[in-house]
Amino acid sequence: MFSSRVPHDLAANRLSTLVKAVRAEGRPLIDLTVTNPTHVGFQYPDDLLAPLADARALRYDPEPLGRIDAREAVARDYERQGIRIDANRIVLTASTSEAYSTLFKLLAAAGDEVLVPRPSYPLFEHLTRLDLASVRTYDLEYHGCWSIDIASVERAIASRTRALLLVSPNNPTGSFVTREELLRVTALCAPRNIAIIADEVFADYELEPGRAADAGRAATANRALSFSLGGLSKSAGLPQVKLGWIAVSGPDALAAPAMERLELICDTYLSVSTPVQVAAAALLTAGADIRSQILARIRANYRALQSAVAAVSSCRLLRSDGGWSAVLQVPSLESEEDLAIRLVGDGVLVQPGYFFDFPRESFLVVSLITPPSEFANGIDRVLRHFDCSTVLP
Numbered sequence: 516m517f518s519s520r521v522p523h524d525l526a527a528n529r530l531s532t533l534v535k536a537v538r539a540e541g542r543p544l545i546d547l548t549v550t551n552p553t554h555v556g557f558q559y560p561d562d563l564l565a566p567l568a569d570a571r572a573l574r575y576d577p578e579p580l581g582r583i584d585a586r587e588a589v590a591r592d593y594e595r596q597g598i599r600i601d602a603n604r605i606v607l608t609a610s611t612s613e614a615y616s617t618l619f620k621l622l623a624a625a626g627d628e629v630l631v632p633r634p635s636y637p638l639f640e641h642l643t644r645l646d647l648a649s650v651r652t653y654d655l656e657y658h659g660c661w662s663i664d665i666a667s668v669e670r671a672i673a674s675r676t677r678a679l680l681l682v683s684p685n686n687p688t689g690s691f692v693t694r695e696e697l698l699r700v701t702a703l704c705a706p707r708n709i710a711i712i713a714d715e716v717f718a719d720y721e722l723e724p725g726r727a728a729d730a731g732r733a734a735t736a737n738r739a740l741s742f743s744l745g746g747l748s749k750s751a752g753l754p755q756v757k758l759g760w761i762a763v764s765g766p767d768a769l770a771a772p773a774m775e776r777l778e779l780i781c782d783t784y785l786s787v788s789t790p791v792q793v794a795a796a797a798l799l800t801a802g803a804d805i806r807s808q809i810l811a812r813i814r815a816n817y818r819a820l821q822s823a824v825a826a827v828s829s830c831r832l833l834r835s836d837g838g839w840s841a842v843l844q845v846p847s848l849e850s851e852e853d854l855a856i857r858l859v860g861d862g863v864l865v866q867p868g869y870f871f872d873f874p875r876e877s878f879l880v881v882s883l884i885t886p887p888s889e890f891a892n893g894i895d896r897v898l899r900h901f902d903c904s905t906v907l908p
């Protein structure tokens with residue numbers, strides 16, 4: 516009865532089942548996997564969402580690509596990051612996830628392929644499948660910092676490749692795509708009519724000074740048809756508001772017909788509410804305060820993590836240049852899943868690397884937006900497992 520777009524096996528994995536049981540019993544669990552900024556103690560002003568009640572939103576005038584004033588506000592936000600983009604080349608969506616779906620509809624027919632980085636965000640497999648596209652991976656390699664294995668991109672390109680996804684900074688590796696990498700990837704994609712989709716939702720969150728300035732931004736790539744994705748969910752810590760965007764760039768001969776087709780797709784759903792479009796400019800401005808709270812938190816937690824891990828010789832913190840997560844490499848004494856389950860028994864929840872398709876074990880991913888004292892306590896519990904000088908009870 517049901518389509519194969521949705522997986523047949525919907526059973527929860529061992530770790531999720533255990534976590535559910537621990538929570539149902541009310542046992543304390545330090546959550547180092549939290550990615551919801553509204554749950555971790557940031558100070559959101561009480562009236563932050565007042566612009567959603569603007570009376571201009573009482574009138575409905577459907578605009579498939581979004582109201583021009585909201586698109587101009589997004590263009591100004593790119594300007595804040597040093598990128599000039601015409602508001603007419605911006606498309607509003609309800610979220611970045613929806614932006615992906617819109618772009619897969621634009622670029623891929625059933626069975627066409629999208630190249631995604633590995634390791635990366637696990638939602639890509641699911642998002643492509645829902646739109647009948649297939650995923651092929653290319654590799655990110657770690658050698659003191661992460662970089663794109665360009666040879667693996669070349670190997671992954673096939674006759675049905677329609678798009679290549681870049682995530683910058685990537686979740687969970689924290690690596691920005693450099694200018695040089697963007698140029699090399701563009702040189703491979705442009706002659707083959709492969710579009711570039713660059714997920715830049717974490718672009719504001721730089722951990723290592725200078726990395727964001729050195730990043731290649733898709734909106735400046737003029738050889739290949741390129742789509743840069745962003746949204747209030749991460750840039751202003753407001754996932755519940757539901758506003759994302761796509762900035763379209765590249766040769767006019769491709770960008771103009773892409774805009775016409777995007778208009779048709781967006782007109783079919785008209786999913787972005789009028790109140791959020793009316794409020795967009797105010798929310799983008801007010802979001803700066805939340806963004807700086809998040810930035811201060813992730814930097815402080817990352818520094819604390821660097822010194823905690825430095826004291827445990829068997830563990831290594833992989834370099835993270837930006838984003839909300841950090842990756843620990845730990846001894847492979849058992850499977851990542853068994854380790855994560857054992858850590859839950861010790862009152863701390865982390866994400867095992869295989870969730871993000873790390874090519875081998877053992878990696879643990881932790882969220883840097885966790886409240887600082889919980890973060891320190893949780894990391895301490897994780898590291899105790901590997902510290903030979905600690906006698907476990």
Ligand SMILES: Cc1ncc(COP(=O)(O)O)c(C=O)c1O
Nearest residue numbers: 610611612636686716746748759
């Ligand atoms: C890399 C990346 N892209 C997109 C999203 C989803 O963003 P949105 O809430 O705008 O759909 C996430 C959420 O964690 C993410 O990590």
